[in-house]
Amino acid sequence: MSENNSTRGDMPVDEFRQLGHQMIDWIADYLKNIEQYPVLSQIKPGDVKNKLPQQPPETGDGLKNIFDDINNIIMPGITHWNHPGFMAYFNSTASGPGILAEFLSAAFNANGMLWRTCPSSTELEQLTLGWLRQMLILPDDYWGIIYDTASVSTLHAIAAAREYAGEKFALRKKGMIGNSAPRFRLYCSEQAHSSVDKGALTLGIGIDGIRKIAVDEKFRLIPGELKNAIDEDKANGWLPFCVVATIGTTSTTSIDPLDEIAKICNAENIWLHVDAAYGGTAAIVPEMRCILNGIEHADSIVVNPHKWMFTPVDLSAFFTRKPDVLKRAFSLVAEYLKTTEQNKVESYMDYGVQLGRRFRSLKLWFIIRYFGVDGIIERLRFHLKLTQDFAAWIKAHQYFKQMAPAPLSVICFRAVLKNKTEDEIDKLNEMLMNNVNSTGKIFLSHTKLHDRFVIRLAISGINTKEKHVELAKTLLDEKLNELKNNG
Amino acid sequence: MSENNSTRGDMPVDEFRQLGHQMIDWIADYLKNIEQYPVLSQIKPGDVKNKLPQQPPETGDGLKNIFDDINNIIMPGITHWNHPGFMAYFNSTASGPGILAEFLSAAFNANGMLWRTCPSSTELEQLTLGWLRQMLILPDDYWGIIYDTASVSTLHAIAAAREYAGEKFALRKKGMIGNSAPRFRLYCSEQAHSSVDKGALTLGIGIDGIRKIAVDEKFRLIPGELKNAIDEDKANGWLPFCVVATIGTTSTTSIDPLDEIAKICNAENIWLHVDAAYGGTAAIVPEMRCILNGIEHADSIVVNPHKWMFTPVDLSAFFTRKPDVLKRAFSLVAEYLKTTEQNKVESYMDYGVQLGRRFRSLKLWFIIRYFGVDGIIERLRFHLKLTQDFAAWIKAHQYFKQMAPAPLSVICFRAVLKNKTEDEIDKLNEMLMNNVNSTGKIFLSHTKLHDRFVIRLAISGINTKEKHVELAKTLLDEKLNELKNNG
Numbered sequence A, B: 001m002s003e004n005n006s007t008r009g010d011m012p013v014d015e016f017r018q019l020g021h022q023m024i025d026w027i028a029d030y031l032k033n034i035e036q037y038p039v040l041s042q043i044k045p046g047d048v049k050n051k052l053p054q055q056p057p058e059t060g061d062g063l064k065n066i067f068d069d070i071n072n073i074i075m076p077g078i079t080h081w082n083h084p085g086f087m088a089y090f091n092s093t094a095s096g097p098g099i100l101a102e103f104l105s106a107a108f109n110a111n112g113m114l115w116r117t118c119p120s121s122t123e124l125e126q127l128t129l130g131w132l133r134q135m136l137i138l139p140d141d142y143w144g145i146i147y148d149t150a151s152v153s154t155l156h157a158i159a160a161a162r163e164y165a166g167e168k169f170a171l172r173k174k175g176m177i178g179n180s181a182p183r184f185r186l187y188c189s190e191q192a193h194s195s196v197d198k199g200a201l202t203l204g205i206g207i208d209g210i211r212k213i214a215v216d217e218k219f220r221l222i223p224g225e226l227k228n229a230i231d232e233d234k235a236n237g238w239l240p241f242c243v244v245a246t247i248g249t250t251s252t253t254s255i256d257p258l259d260e261i262a263k264i265c266n267a268e269n270i271w272l273h274v275d276a277a278y279g280g281t282a283a284i285v286p287e288m289r290c291i292l293n294g295i296e297h298a299d300s301i302v303v304n305p306h307k308w309m310f311t312p313v314d315l316s317a318f319f320t321r322k323p324d325v326l327k328r329a330f331s332l333v334a335e336y337l338k339t340t341e342q343n344k345v346e347s348y349m350d351y352g353v354q355l356g357r358r359f360r361s362l363k364l365w366f367i368i369r370y371f372g373v374d375g376i377i378e379r380l381r382f383h384l385k386l387t388q389d390f391a392a393w394i395k396a397h398q399y400f401k402q403m404a405p406a407p408l409s410v411i412c413f414r415a416v417l418k419n420k421t422e423d424e425i426d427k428l429n430e431m432l433m434n435n436v437n438s439t440g441k442i443f444l445s446h447t448k449l450h451d452r453f454v455i456r457l458a459i460s461g462i463n464t465k466e467k468h469v470e471l472a473k474t475l476l477d478e479k480l481n482e483l484k485n486n487g
Helices: A013-032 A063-077 A096-108 A119-135 A150-169 A194-202 A223-235 A258-268 A279-284 A286-292 A323-330 A361-396 A422-438 A466-486 B013-032 B063-077 B096-108 B119-135 B150-169 B194-202 B223-235 B258-268 B279-284 B286-292 B323-330 B361-396 B422-438 B466-486
Strands: A143-147 A184-189 A210-213 A239-246 A271-275 A300-303 A316-320 A400-402 A410-415 A445-449 A452-458 B143-147 B184-189 B210-213 B239-246 B271-275 B300-303 B316-320 B400-402 B410-415 B445-449 B452-458
Touching: A013 A063, A013 B013, A013 B096, A063 B096, A063 B119, A063 B361, A096 A361, A096 B013, A096 B063, A096 B096, A119 A143, A119 A316, A119 A361, A119 B063, A143 A150, A150 A184, A150 A194, A150 A239, A150 A271, A150 A300, A150 A316, A150 A323, A184 A194, A184 A223, A194 A210, A194 B323, A210 A223, A223 A239, A223 A258, A239 A258, A258 A271, A279 A286, A279 A300, A279 A361, A286 A361, A316 A323, A323 B194, A361 A400, A361 A410, A361 A466, A361 B063, A410 A422, A422 A445, A422 A452, A422 A466, B013 B063, B096 B361, B119 B143, B119 B316, B119 B361, B143 B150, B150 B184, B150 B194, B150 B239, B150 B271, B150 B300, B150 B316, B150 B323, B184 B194, B184 B223, B194 B210, B210 B223, B223 B239, B223 B258, B239 B258, B258 B271, B279 B286, B279 B300, B279 B361, B286 B361, B316 B323, B361 B400, B361 B410, B361 B466, B410 B422, B422 B445, B422 B452, B422 B466
Parallel strands: A184 A210, A184 A239, A239 A271, A271 A300, B184 B210, B184 B239, B239 B271, B271 B300
Antiparallel strands: A143 A316, A300 A316, A400 A410, A410 A452, A445 A452, B143 B316, B300 B316, B400 B410, B410 B452, B445 B452
């Protein structure tokens, strides 16, 4: 038991300093040796929880014992997102400057709900989002705010769209109860992220209020189908109020034709939200900026630096050209939150569900400053190149077949063996993926395309190098051979 | 410029280690000397933003230059939430073990959306929430999840209530569009937090769907008024679906009579959510547990360890006895998120808007282990005592008058001078508060009670001691004297 526990107050600063230095070394060693750990945790359900006391301790304990538990119990249950062999989902890695900034942010413990509760939090958020806006070449009239996750950013986008279309129904006052709400309808492609559905459900749009639009052979929303759906719905008494286009879908990273979609939305005065949570980051690379063509005609966009810009979770950047609508949907200023300067400053609490706000801009500022825009571009370009190299390997492979275009840093593929049914091939690829994951060297995930099991390999880890992609190839070959020989 | 910026990959581990040790010393010095900084930032709007480059840097920079900017530009714009003179709002402080745990969490950068994406995150969340549940003596059937903020917890509570009442209207499928939704109505006291309104607005309930119930002379919801409102609304075609009771309102920390409210809700089968974001923590102290009497008849409760339990923002603990309803409202499992073990484990993404989830339980676990339950109780009890001491001082004071009961750790008071109108007294107290805040020694905030300006003083900082409360008294006396003599 630590001595200071018998006195009031916090951990003594000297103890904090000593433990802090120990922790720095622990973390530095962890990051240095991260490849010695299995990237995907290999434990069984319950292995962590059942090894720890089910009752809280009455008396305090020292950090040494806590760290013993971390080493022995917590570590085996960690899936290491910063491991260069993490190639599942959209693998998201935290860079050194980002980790250090998070530490500093925790020490400040500032809550930037109002300007005065931490002016630096509000103003650094304005500044760094201005930087990110310039890096993405978004028009000047895009105003920015940091939320926690893309799901929350998209929820806010749809809420703003609802407010925009609902104003003439006095939606804020009357709500959507009884028969006061129009028959709102939202559109996105069949390949859009589940957060679009979840946001719509939360906002009371319902499953019936979401219309999924068919995609082309490259898994991109078909603008003509969108136009037809809107026309048909209007004829049937629906109120089309929001379209979500995706730049980098989760399954295949397909890129919806933003420019054409924007034309339809503008003609109909429908809010266009762009989900570029993962893919948007690629637009920082000059030769990739074209993926955002048409953004000048959209209403809002989400880009997550915590996905592919080396920022520790969580940090989701949301930009909109209609911040007044967003504010109208969410602003509620209680007396205890009023300040003398409130008409001269921006208080981010007015633009969202959350009142409490962590000092998140600090880590984005550290990262952009430390790497520089050129350094970030160089790293993204390298990931794009590694992806094309892997795609070339798939193309030349005897058994693997690429199942979708790979415009960004994710490749979808599966092994195709002759004399096997499609169902058998599904099963084979699922086993192949699981067997690769069981090695603890590489972590892959999957999706389904045309209802068939497809392996996804994502390359966006800051420390992922050629050798890790080579290891992925080797393991895929090795495990496929084993399955072929055994099956 | 740091050398490694010309190569790919992250900051080299050796550089991370070196900078990390420097940062530990910087943070330890900061925490040691925090009282040398003005608790409330004294800068003018724009002072931070205008001193930094408006364009992002093309090339990378070293942490030394970044830290020069922190010292010279960022620090003056920080309002120091960990300063022991922070007595505004619900002052929230981050303890040493909590800060260290946040650092570790950033290094892991785990996203606990699914069990497999970080088993330790899911299982430690289950474990620590089990501990907190026991500390609060909540019944066993309360199931827990960590969200970011109380606003989000309450949003989820109201969403679950809407799903519970809306199931027979097929709400999830049909939504609240057209004439499909009943006339939902939600109840809370006039003193409830603005997050209740914000949650209801987000969910499409609308201002008209929120009915504020009158409070008694102690600012507590009057159960008889609630009963009457529900009866009247039912007679008029409304569907009462949710009541929010508050344990520790933001203005005065008044405590709604939970037991009586629960009886009304149970009789009517209305979801009862308890907003104990701030006050709930006090229930850990045995002699204060009575504030949660009746919780066994409620449906959900939010308690924020990031308010009064020394946990860095953000960490809001939400408990419900009907997790199946919450899951029904939010679960949507996309193919790319399916796993072989999904029927054997809990994946927290199924219970909320957010898919991405930081490893937040780590800091709660560190804090409970380091201080122990007894250590936490001792600190809370000390805050309760300091508050009563300050209340006694107010009571004995010639000019100050306590304006509401102080059952927890916040006191509402104002100076009352004879021969002044109520409006003049409002103005005087506002000036008094601003003048105290301008010293940079103590930071107070305000509210309005019966439409009159009232100063709030909150004591819940982990390093707030007798001497800081004494300093608040001295400054209040000193600044009041100045105003009296000048006015």
